[in-house]
Amino acid sequence: MSASYLKNVASLVFVQEECVGCGMCYEVCPHGVFVLLEGKARIALPDNCMECGACAVNCPVGAIAVQAGVGCLTAIVNSLLRGRKANGR
Amino acid sequence: MEKERQAFVTAVLDTAVGPVPKVATRLGPVDHWGRVLVRLGIGRMRYAIEPGLYAVGNPDGKSPIFVTANYKLSFDQLRGALHKKQAWILVLDTNGINVWCAAGKGSFSTGPLVQSVLAERLAELVSHRTLILPQLAASGVAAHLVRKECGFAVWYGPVCASHLPAYWRNGFKASRRMRRKEFPLAARAELIPMELVNAGKWAIPLMLVILFLNSLLTPESFGLDGRAGKTPLPILLLSSGIAAGSILTPLLLFILPGRAFAVKGLLAGILLNGILFWENYRAFTGEPPSSSAGWLLISLALASLLAMNFTGCSTFTSPSGVRKELRVALPLQLAAIAVGGALWLSSLL
Numbered sequence: 139m140s141a142s143y144l145k146n147v148a149s150l151v152f153v154q155e156e157c158v159g160c161g162m163c164y165e166v167c168p169h170g171v172f173v174l175l176e177g178k179a180r181i182a183l184p185d186n187c188m189e190c191g192a193c194a195v196n197c198p199v200g201a202i203a204v205q206a207g208v209g210c211l212t213a214i215v216n217s218l219l220r221g222r223k224a225n226g227r
Numbered sequence: 228m229e230k231e232r233q234a235f236v237t238a239v240l241d242t243a244v245g246p247v248p249k250v251a252t253r254l255g256p257v258d259h260w261g262r263v264l265v266r267l268g269i270g271r272m273r274y275a276i277e278p279g280l281y282a283v284g285n286p287d288g289k290s291p292i293f294v295t296a297n298y299k300l301s302f303d304q305l306r307g308a309l310h311k312k313q314a315w316i317l318v319l320d321t322n323g324i325n326v327w328c329a330a331g332k333g334s335f336s337t338g339p340l341v342q343s344v345l346a347e348r349l350a351e352l353v354s355h356r357t358l359i360l361p362q363l364a365a366s367g368v369a370a371h372l373v374r375k376e377c378g379f380a381v382w383y384g385p386v387c388a389s390h391l392p393a394y395w396r397n398g399f400k401a402s403r404r405m406r407r408k409e410f411p412l413a414a415r416a417e418l419i420p421m422e423l424v425n426a427g428k429w430a431i432p433l434m435l436v437i438l439f440l441n442s443l444l445t446p447e448s449f450g451l452d453g454r455a456g457k458t459p460l461p462i463l464l465l466s467s468g469i470a471a472g473s474i475l476t477p478l479l480l481f482i483l484p485g486r487a488f489a490v491k492g493l494l495a496g497i498l499l500n501g502i503l504f505w506e507n508y509r510a511f512t513g514e515p516p517s518s519s520a521g522w523l524l525i526s527l528a529l530a531s532l533l534a535m536n537f538t539g540c541s542t543f544t545s546p547s548g549v550r551k552e553l554r555v556a557l558p559l560q561l562a563a564i565a566v567g568g569a570l571w572l573s574s575l576l
Contacts (some may be wrong), residue, residue, distance in 0.1 A: 143486055144552065147545060148545050149545075169408065188542075188545045195367070195368070211538060214549055
């Protein structure tokens with residue numbers, strides 16, 4: 139069962155130079171985005187990322203950044219409307 | 228409610244940190260009935276349990292500690308999975324919200340976890356220094372910070388509580404499969420009633436208004452000429468739109484083509500309305516063309532809109548993706564509903 143969503147949208151950023159190879163990102167990701175290769179993490183399936191933020195929160199060296207958020211449609215509509223209002227001011 | 232007086236508490240254990248309620252690991256009819264009600268949206272906000280420490284079996288200082296949210300479904304899954312085991316359960320106060328959503332919203336997070344570990348004096352209760360958390364709590368909890376702040380290491384257990392016995396047998400190591408969040412048919416089907424209850428909140432009043440308008444403008448269509456029982460086309464197509472978006476899309480989620488949920492919903496709508504037309508084309512041809520076309524447009528837009536709404540329930544959609552699909556689809560869906568409504572009204576005049 140493939141659970142892949144839109145391509146090339148996820149805001150996941152990983153700086154491999156900072157990686158200490160602890161494997162936490164690999165462990166906490168519910169969609170297998172990361173793999174461990176030669177003692178370092180690597181993004182294998184970027185389009186599987188659902189931006190839950192677990193990897194970034196649990197990276198002890200802050201090598202991962204992702205714009206995590208709640209996926210509820212109403213929350214997103216509200217934030218888009220608020221954003222538009224804020225821009226209008 | 229007092230912690231010890233909850234229905235699932237079978238005894239109270241005397242421990243180094245005071246009395247700790249012991250919980251049943253067999254779920255009873257009350258628990259199953261509660262799950263049904265929750266999935267229908269009845270009493271969902273009251274479906275919380277008292278936060279704090281609980282015991283499973285007769286645990287001692289070496290027994291593992293499992294942490295969960297105070298949403299009763301989460302707690303029930305955990306205690307059910309720990310049948311015949313000796314363990315401690317630490318329940319965090321997440322306002323009755325499930326683990327994943329609570330972690331995303333910050334109530335299941337590093338600070339509250341550390342506070343709870345200290346408040347329940349877990350360091351005096353057990354000799355080890357490990358907490359086992361559901362993996363989906365990881366978006367709220369920073370394992371390295373928990374260790375720094377209270378000395379307990381965080382181990383992320385499997386995503387699903389049902390894998391806990393295997394995880395335990397495996398020496399508290401999660402397999403690749405246990406780490407993945409799937410979205411199987413049964414899980415998708417379980418969410419459908421709630422979608423329908425939410426849709427019914429606006430759809431039922433709307434249908435009543437349409438029936439009323441219909442009866443005013445064309446009395447014969449309301450069954451006054453003896454054709455009672457014939458469902459008016461607007462009601463039929465509103466229902467098919469809702470069914471396509473909120474029933475068919477979740478069920479056929481991985482079969483429907485397209486990546487965007489709005490596309491999947493539109494296709495489900497075309498499929499369902501196609502079947503409807505095939506089965507009962509007179510319902511369409513019996514109406515003025517502008518009315519049929521208008522309601523078909525509304526039905527398809529609704530199917531697409533409700534399918535898109537299901538991204539909030541799905542376990543794999545990213546907020547960035549939802550935002551992208553929303554920006555394109557929502558204006559089109561709203562325009563289709565407006566045009567459809569105008570077509571219908573023009574047919575009445």
